[in-house]
Amino acid sequence: MAPTQAMRTIRQQITHRPVVSEWFTTTQHLYNAVVRHFFEVLQAHPGVLDLSEKDALKALERLTHQTKANPNPVMPLSEIAPQVPAMLRRAAIHAALGSARSFQSHLARWRVAKAKAAARGKPFHLRPPVPPRRWNRSVTLYQGMWKCKTKTSIVLKLYDGTSWRWVRFELSAQDIPEGWERGSPQIVRKGKRWWLHTPLTHAMERPKKVETQVRLNPEVRLCSVDLNITHALAVATILDANGTALATTFIHGGKVLHDRRRRQLGRIARNRRKTGIIEAGVQDNQARWEKIRHLDEDTAHRVSRRLVDFAVAHGASLLVFEQLGHFRPQQGSYSKRGNEKRAYWLRGKIFTDARYKAWNQGIVTCRVSPRDTSRRCAQCGALVARYDEAHPVAGYTPGAPLFLCTNPDCRKQGNADRNAAENIGKRLLSRYAT
Ligand SMILES: [Zn+2]
Numbered sequence: 001m002a003p004t005q006a007m008r009t010i011r012q013q014i015t016h017r018p019v020v021s022e023w024f025t026t027t028q029h030l031y032n033a034v035v036r037h038f039f040e041v042l043q044a045h046p047g048v049l050d051l052s053e054k055d056a057l058k059a060l061e062r063l064t065h066q067t068k069a070n071p072n073p074v075m076p077l078s079e080i081a082p083q084v085p086a087m088l089r090r091a092a093i094h095a096a097l098g099s100a101r102s103f104q105s106h107l108a109r110w111r112v113a114k115a116k117a118a119a120r121g122k123p124f125h126l127r128p129p130v131p132p133r134r135w136n137r138s139v140t141l142y143q144g145m146w147k148c149k150t151k152t153s154i155v156l157k158l159y160d161g162t163s164w165r166w167v168r169f170e171l172s173a174q175d176i177p178e179g180w181e182r183g184s185p186q187i188v189r190k191g192k193r194w195w196l197h198t199p200l201t202h203a204m205e206r207p208k209k210v211e212t213q214v215r216l217n218p219e220v221r222l223c224s225v226d227l228n229i230t231h232a233l234a235v236a237t238i239l240d241a242n243g244t245a246l247a248t249t250f251i252h253g254g255k256v257l258h259d260r261r262r263r264q265l266g267r268i269a270r271n272r273r274k275t276g277i278i279e280a281g282v283q284d285n286q287a288r289w290e291k292i293r294h295l296d297e298d299t300a301h302r303v304s305r306r307l308v309d310f311a312v313a314h315g316a317s318l319l320v321f322e323q324l325g326h327f328r329p330q331q332g333s334y335s336k337r338g339n340e341k342r343a344y345w346l347r348g349k350i351f352t353d354a355r356y357k358a359w360n361q362g363i364v365t366c367r368v369s370p371r372d373t374s375r376r377c378a379q380c381g382a383l384v385a386r387y388d389e390a391h392p393v394a395g396y397t398p399g400a401p402l403f404l405c406t407n408p409d410c411r412k413q414g415n416a417d418r419n420a421a422e423n424i425g426k427r428l429l430s431r432y433a434t
Contacts, residue, residue, distance in 0.1 A: 038096035087144035223311035224425030265335035304353035322370035378422035382407035
């Protein structure tokens with residue numbers, strides 16, 4: 001089986017004197033100026049993108065780096081910054097290559113879509129992708145930019161605005177788990193603090209593709225997830241290859257999260273009314289936004305962890321979600337709309353967090369169409385009535401917690417989110433049913 005890599009990141013807070021914070025900032029500015037320069041070189045010399053990584057590196061150095069053998073480079077880096085350490089230059093080149101490749105493929109896709117529309121005689125309004133306007137990347141430190149790494153300290157090479165200097169830092173302790181290999185760290189700004197993020201990799205067997213698993217493994221188990229966010233944050237059900245539900249878990253806390261967020265958003269709205277028009281570019285209520293963001297990020301982390309743990313505990317090798325449709329804001333107050341938008345964002349974040357955590361456990365994540373997953377009975381496929389407790393068992397109230405199957409021979413009844421989770425898993429099974 002083809003090997004692949006599990007990936008994770010350890011995050012350590014850097015302890016530093018206030019003045020040093022500026023050196024992190026100047027280093028980041030310089031790095032971004034260099035990345036941007038190489039991106040521009042690539043725009044001017046797109047042929048470089050067709051070369052191998054190694055040849056592209058050589059070509060870019062020839063175009064930008066002045067040496068005795070290469071006295072007049074076409075787009076000298078020295079015009080941007082006088083003294084850039086070789087290893088910072090390398091890291092910037094790789095970042096620029098990545099950005100340029102991604103931009104190029106976006107542009108190619110846009111051209112194909114445009115040509116398709118033209119061939120069909122249909123109007124085409126999508127704007128072409130534009131190159132990044134602002135560069136604000138975290139600095140990647142290749143070996144040579146850091147040294148003397150211990151569990152709780154590291155020495156980093158930083159730019160103070162005029163020269164480069166080595167500075168030793170204390171780090172919050174974090175163990176590297178056994179068998180994991182360390183990659184190049186990044187210095188990442190979070191609010192006013194700076195963190196060292198170190199990517200770790202670990203060789204593992206590549207999990208089998210979804211189709212192979214469903215078609216060829218009669219013992220396959222999948223964990224299907226309904227991300228509701230309103231009542232329960234998530235409901236997960238384990239299904240076997242026949243679509244029989246074996247276990248279900250409810251991850252509660254949706255209501256609490258919603259209320260806490262609404263309180264913060266309400267206060268922000270009140271403050272805005274009080275202070276009147278906001279100055280352009282000034283982030284009002286910064287601390288409150290920070291709180292909301294932190295609340296959501298923390299929720300995504302916790303929920304995704306629990307989903308993956310549940311899948312692992314029941315031997316599931318597939319994790320199934322619904323596709324996330326487009327965000328359609330509803331009418332309502334500022335805090336209501338804001339809350340819906342955050343809930344939408346949170347669903348996406350739980351999905352991406354769960355996907356990488358699952359991959360590290362050899363579990364493949366996939367998505368199915370969300371069509372009617374809440375409207376139909378998972379047992380027989382008939383339409384369901386969806387209702388609130390203490391309300392008549394009839395009609396369809398979106399978001400209500402209970403359901404009853406309208407098929408007189410079935411009459412299945414129970415939790416609506418669990419029914420949706422079962423439908424999501426069954427939809428994946430039916431995709432490959434023969
Ligand atoms: Zn039914």
